[in-house]
Every structure is written in C-alpha cells, then in structure tokens.
Amino acid sequence: MITNDDMDLVFHALAHQTRRRILDLVRDHPGQGVGELAKAFDVSRIAIMNHLKVLEEAGLLISQKDGRTRRLYLNAMPIQAIHERWIDAFSEVWADRLSFIKQAAEHVAKSNTKMKDGDHD
C-alpha cells in the first residue's frame, strides 16, 4: 500500500530528466556500481549522489554494498502501483460497462426473438 506522501516522493523523483535517465541505465544494467553510473553523466558525482538519494527515498532504487562498490537496482514496485491505480482499475471500469452493454444487447435480442415467435402464433 503506497500512501499519498510516498506517491508525492515517487512523482517528484520522476519529474527530473536526469533521474529518469538513471533509472533507464539501472534497468539495463542491474547491479551497476555508482562510479560506473556517474561516468554516463556530464554532471558532478555529488549531483548524481543527490539524485540517487531522491530515487532511493522514493523507493524507486535499491542499493546494496558489495565491498567498496555500492550496487544499484531498479525497484519497479512504485511504477507497478501507478499502473494498477489508473490502468488496471480503468480497464475494470470499462470491462464492467462493456459487460452491461453486452447484457443489454442480449436482452434486446431475446425480446426481438420472442416478438418474432409471437408473430408465428
């Protein structure tokens, strides 16, 4: 269960181009070290460390110590939660509506058949 405050952190974290790029790289290279990751950017290592902190606090990134290297992994859970909230629930609403329309159409079709049967009497 993701609270509203957590969601604020997630969207704030994702609202920055560099942080989205970091998630792209970590997605493609699970377990990448911080040093190696920082090489892909034109900004200071300090700036990257700050972005990593924002991403970790939002729960989008997991880091693990491996000797002197800090290894980074994407945590897809918050993004999955966004999807579940608006896409899955949205699909359910439309599935319900379509099911209602289908039932209504079947009801009309049945009534028409009955009327035709009536004609034969």
Added chain:
Amino acid sequence: MITNDDMDLVFHALAHQTRRRILDLVRDHPGQGVGELAKAFDVSRIAIMNHLKVLEEAGLLISQKDGRTRRLYLNAMPIQAIHERWIDAFSEVWADRLSFIKQAAEHVAKSNTKMKDGDHD
C-alpha cells in the same frame, strides 16, 4: 513518442494529491462534468479548473464540450508509456538474463552427460 518535456509535465501533474484524486474520479466516472467533479472537493471551483488545466496539458485528461457541460475522460496513454519504459523494458532485460542462465545451465548439463557417457567407454 513522449518527449522529455512531456514527461516533465506528466510527473509534475501527478505530483499533487488533488490532481491524482481527480484522475481517480474521472477513471470511475468517464464523462463526468466539471461541476459535478468539483463538488467532490473542498477547494474552490477555480482551484479545480487550474488542476484540470495542468492535467489536460500533461495529456492525462481529455475534455469534451457537451452543450453547456464540459465532460472529462482519463487518457491512460502517458501512464501506459511510464509502464512500458520501466516495467516492460525491465522484464525484457530479466527475460534475456534468465534465458542466458537457462542456456548456460543446459550447456553445463549437456557437458555433464557427455562426461558420464565418457565414463562408460
């Protein structure tokens, strides 16, 4: 194709609790009018109109004139794009990795079988 500027708009729009709640309501009641929607909130109608503007500019909301009513619909495309960028691509990376591990395991298994066959010679 969603540009980086578009993505900034999407995440900025989603980084506000009231705007997320608006998307929830529009998801559950496709075609809801602005007046009816505004009733669900304790803030001014002007404030709601401003939030709707932010959501529309981000492409998360579609509005349609219906006489004097402006009807609102969720546009799930940007949220789908977020999912595709990090979840679908993430799954592909891991599927590739698992496929590599499976191949490696099969290779080892085959080598072991050959060694055993060799034992029988």
